[in-house]
Amino acid sequence: MAVEEAKKIITSYYGPRIRIMEVCGTHTHEIFRLGIRNLLPENIELISGPGCPVCVTQVGFIDEAVMLALEKGCTICSFGDLLRVPGTEMSLAQARAKGADVRVVYMPLDAVKIAQENPDLNVVFLAVGFETTTPISCMAVEKAVELGLDNFSLLTANKTMPEAYKALKESADAFLYPGHVNAITGTEVCKRMRDEEGVSGVVTGFTASELLTALAVIVKKLPEKKPFFVNCYPRVVKEEGNRKAVELINKVMEPCDAEWRGIGVIPGSGLRLREKYSSCDARKKYSLPEIKGRSNPACRCGDVLRGDIKPYQCKVFGKVCTPQHPVGACMVSNEGACSAYYQYGGGMIE
Numbered sequence: 001m002a003v004e005e006a007k008k009i010i011t012s013y014y015g016p017r018i019r020i021m022e023v024c025g026t027h028t029h030e031i032f033r034l035g036i037r038n039l040l041p042e043n044i045e046l047i048s049g050p051g052c053p054v055c056v057t058q059v060g061f062i063d064e065a066v067m068l069a070l071e072k073g074c075t076i077c078s079f080g081d082l083l084r085v086p087g088t089e090m091s092l093a094q095a096r097a098k099g100a101d102v103r104v105v106y107m108p109l110d111a112v113k114i115a116q117e118n119p120d121l122n123v124v125f126l127a128v129g130f131e132t133t134t135p136i137s138c139m140a141v142e143k144a145v146e147l148g149l150d151n152f153s154l155l156t157a158n159k160t161m162p163e164a165y166k167a168l169k170e171s172a173d174a175f176l177y178p179g180h181v182n183a184i185t186g187t188e189v190c191k192r193m194r195d196e197e198g199v200s201g202v203v204t205g206f207t208a209s210e211l212l213t214a215l216a217v218i219v220k221k222l223p224e225k226k227p228f229f230v231n232c233y234p235r236v237v238k239e240e241g242n243r244k245a246v247e248l249i250n251k252v253m254e255p256c257d258a259e260w261r262g263i264g265v266i267p268g269s270g271l272r273l274r275e276k277y278s279s280c281d282a283r284k285k286y287s288l289p290e291i292k293g294r295s296n297p298a299c300r301c302g303d304v305l306r307g308d309i310k311p312y313q314c315k316v317f318g319k320v321c322t323p324q325h326p327v328g329a330c331m332v333s334n335e336g337a338c339s340a341y342y343q344y345g346g347g348m349i350e
């Protein structure tokens with residue numbers, strides 16, 4: 001569909017109010033950045049979803065990582081965003097200020113290298129993410145096993161999307177499915193959502209033309225009142241997905257229940273290491289107790305992630321909670337909804 005045609009369909013929509021959930025945090029940011037929100041008529045509402053891995057990571061996970069760093073003397077390796085996510089008592093950045101060995105890495109394999117070069121360190125990589133990044137954590141585990149390292153492990157909080165779609169299906173009339181995730185999983189999951197759950201959605205990419213086309217398809221198809229799925233990102237998302245990556249995930253990890261920040265436990269929506277790889281499981285290796293984290297009572301990340309409120313409806317948005325001093329995870333990550341609203345709207349949008 002041509003961009004001008006897509007724009008015309010969107011801007012001339014006068015039907016009943018429709019709610020579209022941007023599952024992916026990068027979609028939220030790109031829609032803001034490209035000014036697409038300014039084109040939307042009042043009766044098309046975009047709501048942010050749970051597709052930012054840092055945002056949905058449970059508070060207790062940060063507490064576990066802090067415990068590994070401060071009490072068990074481990075070297076924690078993580079992607080940068082996670083360091084500033086508040087835990088119950090402190091963030092990993094604050095643990096580092098207290099003397100913990102917390103390092104930012106760009107790839108899980110970097111953490112394996114640190115373990116290999118420093119046999120006296122007990123290195124733990126914080127494995128957070130969806131189907132997109134889980135394969136590289138699995139690669140790191142396989143590499144550590146191949147090298148015979150006994151000082152490398154993963155603390156897992158990996159999550160998968162299909163069960164989350166089901167849990168959130170009443171929150172929106174249609175999903176903008178995350179293109180990066182579907183590049184790995186393929187489109188079967190979206191077709192199942194359509195056929196078995198009656199959920200409509202469109203998978204799309206991240207350019208203005210891809211996003212506008214996807215929105216126009218939703219606007220055009222919703223009034224037909226028949227569940228639909230359209231792949232608007234065929235240059236990247238193939239029906240079969242990335243089989244090698246999926247096989248690797250299935251080889252190293254198995255499904256488990258997972259807690260999503262603010263949403264609660266979604267059965268079958270997480271991944272943990274298979275028994276065969278239990279020597280790389282930090283929870284087992286360091287006998288971590290079960291930790292129930294507590295988020296700041298003022299933080300409404302859960303309501304934001306479910307699409308129940310807009311970030312600026314949180315009382316501390318932009319006042320106490322800013323990207324420099326985040327109170328909740330959604331203000332930390334580049335993919336977080338609160339961060340997007342702060343960066344592009346300052347609370348004045350809508």
Ligand code: SF4
Binds near residue numbers: 304321327328332
């Ligand atoms: S503005 Fe801050 S405290 Fe409020 S929901 Fe967002 S991240 Fe949480």
